[in-house]
Amino acid sequence: MKQPLLFEADPMFTNRQTKAVTFRGKLDLPIHRWYRLTPSFSPTLADDIADHFSLSASDLVLDPFSGVGTVPLCMKYRGIPACSVEINPYLHFVGTVKTRTYRAVENIEQYFSDFMKVFRGKLNTIPFEDRPALYLAEQARFIPRINYPERWWSKGNLAQLVCLRKLLIERVEKTEAHDLLRMGALAILIPVSNAKHNHVSLTYAEKPLPTVDVAGVFEQQLQNMIADLRAVLALPRSEVTIYSGNSKKLSQVLPENGRKVSSVITSPPYPNRFSYARETRPHLFFFDFIGSARAVGQLETDAIGGTWGKATSVLSTGVKPKNELIAKLLKPYIKDIHHGGNLMAHYVTKYFNDLYDHAGEVEKVCEPRCRLAYVIGNSKFYDNPLPSDEILAGIFNHFGFSLDRIDKMRKRQSKSGLHESVVFMKRG
Template sequence: MLPDRSQTQQRADLTFRGNVHSGRHGWLRLTTAYSLTLARERMAHLAPGSSVLEPFAGSGTTPLVAEEMGLHCQAREINPFLVWFTNAKLDYYSPQTRSEAQQAASQVLSQASACEKADIPFWTPPIHHIERWWDPVTLKALAALKSFINIHSGQVRNLLDVAFCRVMMGTSNVVFNHQSMSLKKLEADTDQPAFELPANTYQDVLTRFQLEFGEVVTTLAEPLRLTASVHQGDSKTPFDAFEPADMVLTSPPYCNRMSYIRELRPYMYWLGFLTSGEQASDLDWKSTGGTWGKASTRLRGWSPSISPDYQSDDSQDGTPVPTPAELEASLPIASELAAALENIEKGKSGDILAPYVHKYFLDMWQHFLMIDPVLKAGGDMCYVIGNSTFSGTEVPTHRWYAQMMEALGYTNIHIDTLRKRNSNKALYEFAVCAHKPSAA
């Protein structure tokens, strides 16, 4: 019998909205992030000094909250921009560094202002149809700011870049009225926007940079302990270099084809982490649940037995990485997954969606096999995840995670319904939690 979720609320305070006005947590908007409130609730039982492992770090909510709670946190993230961003959030900025950054910001503003009337070919990122993102005046101001920011380095550069990211996204033609980021619509058969572009003057953009930088600096007053760190890597590979953890707390990508690379590409292009669409597609293909760009095309006809690039090419000594055949043979949810895939194949875009769902759960099963050895006996894991639907077929990710945990010998497995999601009346967010028994 299915649980009654009729009274479940949307609980915006458990989403990224709960972080907006909360110091460093609010530096940038990442829609898929959960809130510091949720992280605190899930780590509240841990003793000071306990070790937390976050394998899908995202924008760093878990390690930052762990720092604030006196916990030690190790984290992994495959996206190089998010690795940079989270480590910048976790850093300590001395009074001298803050003073130097303020002087640098003033210098950047002065230099950019002096170029307002000049015809200087500042660099702009190779974003496809960049004119749909920013009007010419705004783009010129952003390019000038970034050119002079790039003169600086180290922590000063990091703070300037965070402020720039806030301005860059805040002056764009992006809307967030859906689950994912999108551009405002264009007139049919033209490249002209079907809306009034933001009336930014050149000086408006510079003033906004000054304000955003000021807000970023105010969040630095409370120093951190510098015990948390984020390492770049694929969470389908071994965690042999990580210290044993008392708890795993994370929110993996959902099984809903939402691409984190797509969501973050403006940041990644402007800061030099991406230089082409092909590079973005390759990174998305390596990511769990990624299908943006050419990654979608690669799913047609996909199966683990014919895809040598299915597994990460990051080889490590220690924990053995199973072959695709071994993953298939050991998958605890194989029969339920096969039935769901059969239904999904019959629906719209089934030739892409069925392989996508198949690959997603093999990726996650491989992840659970890799992370199990680094969680201490007696430790806990908690995965914040949502269910999905494809052509009317539910993909109960929360239940299947629980079955994977059970197959690994975990006990006290329970699924807490956290909130109703905005996108569909059948979709919810859950915390799937389990305990790793102590050694006999």
């Protein structure tokens, strides 16, 4: 049955089903399903935008906010060259491992199977069911340096993960197959934890997870990964690169004298205070992608949209619009946000100051006829709506990108007035 129209009529990007917009669209897709990042978008959306732009092998697509690499992964298996940029070192790893080209799948399968023998052999020597604390005390230096690890994992599961972590860290060879093993381990950290995906952000379950067969969960994950690598073997593929860096400095992150970008397909963090650094703490610490809580705070401060830890102290010192354009674009909304206290008004100001820096960098790296598709959600602060899609279009307009149209794709959550849009713009 046809859905009733929620927004203005448009052939493609309005009234979309949840699976065609959100992470739900990737849960059963090869490779895309390796790690669940709840605020990531659906591969269907990336594919539909690529169709809409009629992209081909002669294009170069950029996603400046790579997340788990949805856009470059989709482009790769359509044979369209692509690159992306990600500030979070763990997510950069996920995007890199997912978008590599793997050919010798049998060798990888053998490597996994040899490792599983070693892992199970080691687990047999560890009393993780009845005396996990003993093993944890002995191996204290291999416990991930996350604050309060036992809140994340019950002792029996933590002991098995520490055994897995130790084996993987101590392996001398650092091959692509080894990276896949690490990806497999990172993928099971939440399924064997006391955290749950009940909300957009992870929350702790009321009852900790009892000791489970971590090796069994890990082996299943590895088998899924092998099946996925086989599933894409016959597809066309292009080379894609995931760069580690800050999209507020795009022109320094992408190769100097590199090819200019012909399309941007992306989704920046929404101004909704979701913290990517906080959400990925277990993973950031598991293989030391980050060294300390302080470094996580710095990552959050450097990222767009961060509010957690140190980033909050930065906001409390006060943030001013960086120029008249930002002041003018925010003026109709900022007074109502101030009404509820200054912190949120500073948050919103910093967010759009950052987007301004980003938009200026997009101008430097793209071709004269470049097309842009920015997927973004609006927000509400103290019940006052903030039209992020329109403000973003206003910022890009300043840098010479004209607005084609804003398609409101879907209503978000049950809160009225929240929606996700795709903002289509083109240079010139």
